[in-house]
Amino acid sequence: MSGGILGYVTVFVLAAFVGYEVISKVPSILHTPLMSGSNAIHGIILVGTMIVLGHAHTPAEQALGFVAVLLATLNVVGGFVVTDRMLEMFKAKPADRGAAGARAAHGESGGSSAGGSTEGGDR
Amino acid sequence: MSRGTATDLVYLVAIVGFILALKGLSSPKHARAGNLAGAVGMLLAVGWTFSLPSVHGDSGDLILMLVAMAIGIAIAIPAARLVKMTAMPQMVAIFNGVGGGAAALVSVTEFIALPSKTIAVYKIVEVLFGVLVGSVSLSGSAIAFAKLQEIMTGRPITYPAQQVVNAVVGAGVLGLAVATLVTASTPLLVILLALSLVLGVIFVLPIGGADVPVLISLLNSFTGLAVAASGFTLNSDLLIVAGTLVGASGMLLTRMMSQAMGRSLPNILFSAFGSVVTASGSEVSGDRSVRSGTPDDIGVLLAYARKVAIVPGYGLAVAQAQHTARELAEALADRGVEVYYAIHPVAGRMPGHMNVLLAEANVPYDQLKEMDEANPEMQTTDVALVVGANDVVNPAAKNSPGSPIYGMPIINVEQAGNVVFLKRSMRPGFAGIDNDLLYDPKTTLLFGDAKESLSKLVSAVASA
Numbered sequence: 001m002s003g004g005i006l007g008y009v010t011v012f013v014l015a016a017f018v019g020y021e022v023i024s025k026v027p028s029i030l031h032t033p034l035m036s037g038s039n040a041i042h043g044i045i046l047v048g049t050m051i052v053l054g055h056a057h058t059p060a061e062q063a064l065g066f067v068a069v070l071l072a073t074l075n076v077v078g079g080f081v082v083t084d085r086m087l088e089m090f091k092a093k094p095a096d097r098g099a100a101g102a103r104a105a106h107g108e109s110g111g112s113s114a115g116g117s118t119e120g121g122d123r
Numbered sequence: 124m125s126r127g128t129a130t131d132l133v134y135l136v137a138i139v140g141f142i143l144a145l146k147g148l149s150s151p152k153h154a155r156a157g158n159l160a161g162a163v164g165m166l167l168a169v170g171w172t173f174s175l176p177s178v179h180g181d182s183g184d185l186i187l188m189l190v191a192m193a194i195g196i197a198i199a200i201p202a203a204r205l206v207k208m209t210a211m212p213q214m215v216a217i218f219n220g221v222g223g224g225a226a227a228l229v230s231v232t233e234f235i236a237l238p239s240k241t242i243a244v245y246k247i248v249e250v251l252f253g254v255l256v257g258s259v260s261l262s263g264s265a266i267a268f269a270k271l272q273e274i275m276t277g278r279p280i281t282y283p284a285q286q287v288v289n290a291v292v293g294a295g296v297l298g299l300a301v302a303t304l305v306t307a308s309t310p311l312l313v314i315l316l317a318l319s320l321v322l323g324v325i326f327v328l329p330i331g332g333a334d335v336p337v338l339i340s341l342l343n344s345f346t347g348l349a350v351a352a353s354g355f356t357l358n359s360d361l362l363i364v365a366g367t368l369v370g371a372s373g374m375l376l377t378r379m380m381s382q383a384m385g386r387s388l389p390n391i392l393f394s395a396f397g398s399v400v401t402a403s404g405s406e407v408s409g410d411r412s413v414r415s416g417t418p419d420d421i422g423v424l425l426a427y428a429r430k431v432a433i434v435p436g437y438g439l440a441v442a443q444a445q446h447t448a449r450e451l452a453e454a455l456a457d458r459g460v461e462v463y464y465a466i467h468p469v470a471g472r473m474p475g476h477m478n479v480l481l482a483e484a485n486v487p488y489d490q491l492k493e494m495d496e497a498n499p500e501m502q503t504t505d506v507a508l509v510v511g512a513n514d515v516v517n518p519a520a521k522n523s524p525g526s527p528i529y530g531m532p533i534i535n536v537e538q539a540g541n542v543v544f545l546k547r548s549m550r551p552g553f554a555g556i557d558n559d560l561l562y563d564p565k566t567t568l569l570f571g572d573a574k575e576s577l578s579k580l581v582s583a584v585a586s587a
Contacts, residue, residue, distance in 0.1 A: 005243075
């Protein structure tokens with residue numbers, strides 16, 4: 001830990017400003033997907049749980065680490081899949097209007113449309 | 124390049140992915156690409172972490188790790204894929220809660236593993252913060268899930284001296300944290316963990332179902348901060364940055380969501396909104412008369428209108444009636460009626476939720492009108508069909524300064540020629556406020572489940 005505590009505090013403060021500025025204007029229709037997407041991002045705790053379990057020496061630490069990795073995996077995987085499903089719903093709209101390539105041209109509904117997965121909804 | 128430098132580089136790429144994810148998710152155009160950038164960043168970070176000697180060094184631990192991940196994936200993917208669109212908000216709540224739980228566990232485990240006596244004070248502070256905030260997020264999210272899933276009542280749960288009890292428990296948690304800080308005792312930390320879980324529960328109990336989405340956003344932000352605290356404990360820039368990004372953007376998002384509801388955050392968290400007014404609401408409705416119509420009456424009204432606005436609300440979401448609503452709109456359109464949907468920003472269970480539901484039901488995009496676009500049209504609309512909504516069309520938000528929802532933007536259905544409410548009962552909406560519009564002479568009510576009522580209307584329109 002070359003930087004010491006102050007180095008980490010600096011990183012913390014800068015990240016707080018970036019987090020605040022980066023979502024300055026979000027239309028209300030995207031509030032829910034944004035919440036879900038940032039929920040997936042704090043799943044990065046998975047990396048922390050992996051380190052903890054890797055360091056574990058006693059059975060108690062192993063048990064705690066095991067549960068932590070399990071919970072964090074739920075957070076990451078569930079978070080990204082749920083967000084993707086929500087956003088897929090937005091993609092569906094221009095396709096309905098017959099645009100063959102479903103090139104998301106409409107300002108409000110946007111979203112890239114390359115993916116061809118078929119789960120969710122009965123389109 | 125040393126392994127340490129390589130690790131830092133990969134983690135830096137992951138962080139850029141997360142920032143792009145947040146940036147992308149705040150514009151409709153790049154939302155999906157943004158989410159993908161976040162997922163790629165996550166995959167890189169987790170994949171690289173496996174290569175660290177400290178992680179894969181002990182094969183026993185490595186097997187445990189892989190088993191835990193396999194179980195997690197086996198649960199999360201079906202859960203996230205199969206859940207109905209209407210149940211999305213509680214899914215987000217539960218995935219957020221487990222993240223908070225994981226952060227709390229990381230802090231607890233690190234605390235146990237710390238060499239005693241030689242620890243700097245700030246190390247313990249970081250651990251305590253992670254345990255406290257992570258636990259509150261876990262138990263709070265669990266209650267939020269239960270409220271939205273209707274395992275327990277969505278109404279605010281209040282009891283005498285609630286604020287005092289909450290303050291005492293809060294103070295107890297802080298005192299215990301200080302005691303743990305001084306003694307560095309593990310049993311005290313376990314008690315702190317338990318009490319923090321209790322705090323999360325009692326903090327959420329008085330918050331009503333309509334406000335739970337804002338609460339989930341707040342708890343999401345809390346989990347981010349707990350993750351950042353774990354990052355301090357583990358000396359990981361990656362965790363600090365990612366956790367803080369979510370913590371800061373989550374706070375801002377929480378504020379934006381409460382603004383969209385025309386309320387302040389403290390008001391949402393501490394006022395037990397909707398619990399007090401409920402009683403008086405049902406009283407009032409007793410001595411005023413409402414006009415309820417048969418499906419056939421309303422079917423004729425709709426079929427011979429020129430322009431109909433469908434105003435969907437929470438009730439439509441609960442009854443899963445979005446497909447039936449589309450059928451009705453199609454039946455009307457076949458008869459030459461102009462139909463559009465007027466969407467309030469906070470209609471449904473979360474802001475933006477209604478757009479998602481209607482898109483799922485294949486409602487044509489050009490029929491969806493946001494509130495600002497729909498309101499000018501109301502004066503030329505013959506029938507406004509309000510499906511399971513109440514507060515978002517309540518004129519009290521404009522007319523009565525004393526009302527709790529005063530100042531909230533609403534859809535001006537009272538300007539339409541006729542108003543039809545499809546409601547389950549006379550019970551007021553989530554805010555628990557009586558709606559004068561229900562007693563207006565131009566209003567007709569049809570009681571029942573939104574889906575059943577709509578399908579009755581579909582057949583009524585067909586035979587009209």
